[in-house]
Amino acid sequence: MISQANNPLAGARYLLQGMGLITRPGLRRFVLVPLMVNILIFGAAIYAGIGVLDRLITGLETRLPAWLGWLDWLLWPLAILFMLVILFSSFALVANLIASPFNALLAEKVERLLTGRSLNEGTNPANLLVTLLPTLLDEVKKLLYALILAIPFLLLLFIPVIGQILWFLYVAWILVVQYADYPMGNHGLKFREMRQRLARQPGMSLGFGAAAGTLSMLPFVNFILMPSAVAGATAMWVRELKGTQHYQGPAQSRVATSCVLLLIDHLSGRISGEVRAGPHQGLGLDQIATEDLLEMLAGCYLSDPDSAEAIEVYLERERDIKPAAPMRPTPDQTRPAPAAPMHPDEARAILGLTAQASAQETRDAHRRLIQRLHPDRGGSHYLAAKINEAKRILLSRE
DSSP, rough: OOOTOHHHHHHHHHHHHHHHHTTTTHHHHHHHHHHHHHHHHHHHHHHHHHHHHHHHHHHHHSSSSSSGGGGGHHHHHHHHHHHHHHHHHHHHHHHHHHHHHHHHHHHHHHHHHHHHHOOOSSSOOTTTTTTTHHHHHHEEEEEEEEHHHHHHHHHHHTSTTTHHHHHHHHHHHHHHHHHHHHHHHHHOOHHHHHHHHHHTTTTHHHHHHHHHHHHHHHGGGGHHHHHHHHHHHHHIIIIISSSSOOOOOTTTTEEEEEEEEEEEEEOOOOOEEEOOSSSTTEEEEEEGGGHHHHHHHHHHHOHHHHHHHHHHHHHHHHHHOOGGGGGSOTTOOOOOOSOOOOOOOHHHHHOOOTOOOOOOHHHHHHHHHHHHHOGGOOOEEEEHHHHHHHHHHHHHHH
């Protein structure tokens, strides 16, 4: 079974999430330059593509004998696909080369938004000119890598259908390498290590690149591709590739039981986390096989109902698995009373708030979470109760 983190759809979701991130206050101004570069470059690509396609089709029609006229139905789609893939992927590389310093800055700001922490290695407007030359050299290195790797795939393009599929996979890999480089480069990772980290989760990586490649072939939609892909790749880096998923940022909540720590992303609604006790202690929930989670769930039903509900929510939301009825606790099973009232720090962690959050921010965070985690929407009574209690504790202090 493909893990949730390595699912191609997970990579595509990160790209779509990037489209939402670039609209958030505080990021829009960092999107302006990459967006303008994309509009100019892809505007030129569309104009050039129309001319190339017209000449290509005219040339094919004049060379075909009359009795092969029926091939027009096959040649037209192949010619259009060939032109879109070659032309737009080439223009995408040029656009990224020009906008690379601004993309690194955008990646830094997105990571700060997601994690609540600044980067020591990141870029800022004051030293943008200082880092311009090294950034451009890195882009040239990626461009040479893409050109050299393209040679065998270009030769394979002469094989009908299979060649085009392989070329699209090549483009997907190049695009994920291209966009993931910005957040990874901000942390000083070398080009080889970047590729190795992406290769460890090939499904997710190719899913992200395939989604980017598809959008790059859609006129006008591709105008927002570059900043969206940079933002989406940064979210993918923070949550999947960085080496730890357990950060606490302004867009994430933490719900802890004695056995499980759940991490709830406010932007996507995705739930991740780690095991805090038992034989799987220290492992992320995404790293544990479903059978082992079900076995853990059965044990928690007997001794830790809170952890049982937390595991149930993760299984239902992230793996689409509803535990079998015999595993559920009996109706007369009672939950032990909490040992102490919820501490304000725990309440802020549950709602994903800082100590400086206002009453209105508390209400907004509560509303976002309760909409996603209400029992009627696939959540649980336990999580809903935790969220409501956190709101009560924080507002009572106001």
